[in-house]
Amino acid sequence: MNQLTTYRWSFEEDLHHCRHAGYDGIAVWVRKLRDFGEERAAELISDSGLAVSNVSWEGGFTGADAVTSRENLAAARDTLALCGALGAGCLTIYSGGRNGHTSRHANRLLRAALDRLLPFAEEAGVPLAIEPMHPACADDWTIVTSLPDALELVREYDTPALRLALDTYHFPLAEEAWPILRELAGYLAVVHLGDVQTPHSVDHSRAALGEGAAPLAGIVQTLAEAGYAGFFDVKLLGPAFDEADYDRLLRQSREAFVAFGADEIAAVEVAPRDAAAPTPSPIDSCKLIW
Numbered sequence: 001m002n003q004l005t006t007y008r009w010s011f012e013e014d015l016h017h018c019r020h021a022g023y024d025g026i027a028v029w030v031r032k033l034r035d036f037g038e039e040r041a042a043e044l045i046s047d048s049g050l051a052v053s054n055v056s057w058e059g060g061f062t063g064a065d066a067v068t069s070r071e072n073l074a075a076a077r078d079t080l081a082l083c084g085a086l087g088a089g090c091l092t093i094y095s096g097g098r099n100g101h102t103s104r105h106a107n108r109l110l111r112a113a114l115d116r117l118l119p120f121a122e123e124a125g126v127p128l129a130i131e132p133m134h135p136a137c138a139d140d141w142t143i144v145t146s147l148p149d150a151l152e153l154v155r156e157y158d159t160p161a162l163r164l165a166l167d168t169y170h171f172p173l174a175e176e177a178w179p180i181l182r183e184l185a186g187y188l189a190v191v192h193l194g195d196v197q198t199p200h201s202v203d204h205s206r207a208a209l210g211e212g213a214a215p216l217a218g219i220v221q222t223l224a225e226a227g228y229a230g231f232f233d234v235k236l237l238g239p240a241f242d243e244a245d246y247d248r249l250l251r252q253s254r255e256a257f258v259a260f261g262a263d264e265i266a267a268v269e270v271a272p273r274d275a276a277a278p279t280p281s282p283i284d285s286c287k288l289i290w
Contacts, residue, residue: 001234001253002192003029004056006246011036015048021250025051027190027233028086030058030079042086052088053231054129054165054190055079059094061113062106062143072096073113077120084124089231090189091121092129092165094142106143114162121161129165129189130154136200137170147172147180154187163187166223167235168214169194169206181219185226192235193220193257205238208249209256217260232257 003026006014011032018026026045033041033055045052058076063069076093083091095110114128121128130153135145144150154162164187171177173196195212197205209216220232234253241249 001236001250002027002056003032005234005236005241005249009246011041012044015044015050017247017250019048019050021247021254023050023250023254025053025231027053027192027231027235028055028088030055030082033082038082038085045086051231052083052086053233054090054092055083055086055088057092057094057131059142060096062096062099062101062109064099069109069113073116076113076117080117080120080124080126080128083126088126090127090129090163090165092131092190094131094133095144096142097138097140098143103143110143114157118157118159118161122159127161127163127189129163131165131167131192132170133167134170134172134200137202137204139202147177147184151180151183151187163189165190165192167192167194168216168219169196169204169235170200171214171219173198173213173215178218178222181222182226185223185228188223188228188230190231190233191223191228192233193253194235194237197238197240203238205240206236207240208236209234209253210259216256220257220260 001018003011003014009017014026058072058079060072061069063072076091080091095106095113098106101109117128130144130150131142132144132147132150133142138145144153150164154164164184166184166188168191193209193216194214195207195209195216196214197207198213206212234257236249236253
């Protein structure tokens with residue numbers, strides 16, 4: 001699970017419990033890593049054998065003033081270098097809110113930031129992953145609230161250094177939105193898994209996997225069938241998890257993910273030992289991470 005979820009655990013505890021719970025990787029919270037110490041954290045990650053699926057997060061490029069924007073750009077450049085050293089799959093970014101700007105100017109600020117940061121992303125070998133948010137949650141975080149618009153932006157830049165991060169908590173619940181999942185699959189750097197307590201809230205309060213309104217099994221199935229074979233990062237936030245038993249949460253999240261494949265992703269008949277191996281579920285090529 002994302003280190004934003006295991007807020008009370010230390011960096012070392014995250015790695016220890018993640019590894020022993022059988023997860024393939026970890027989503028690093030850059031603040032927790034830097035508080036622990038970059039060099040020591042990098043050593044422990046390497047020793048653990050865990051992959052770093054993504055680093056969260058940088059952004060705020062639409063700051064209320066030029067100084068803030070410059071500082072946030074500098075921080076993003078530093079974090080990209082760190083991501084490169086960690087071998088991270090991507091750096092998740094949020095543009096920043098409108099901050100009193102017109103929508104057009106805020107979009108110009110985002111594009112200017114991408115123009116400056118993409119060469120550093122290419123040098124580090126780590127893509128920037130823009131994460132759209134549900135409009136009800138986005139005011140302080142990002143101006144990117146439309147999946148089609150986010151996809152169009154990434155296609156326009158046409159570089160592997162710019163990808164998308166999909167958070168299922170922010171994915172529309174209406175069935176009309178489903179067709180875009182197949183279009184998104186080839187542009188995704190990471191998928192964050194979180195269930196939805198309706199209505200969406202500004203504090204991003206979530207439900208445990210399988211206990212909310214999000215059609216998680218269908219989302220995972222559709223993405224896997226469309227060719228997405230990257231990490232699924234369990235990201236659970238909000239008061240429901242403030243005092244959670246994290247070991248139990250790891251176990252339950254893993255069980256829920258397996259259930260998505262067993263219950264709603266094409267069932268596979270088990271062949272006898274001397275028969276040909278059965279066709280794997282598309283979920284088998286994906287990885288669940290803590």
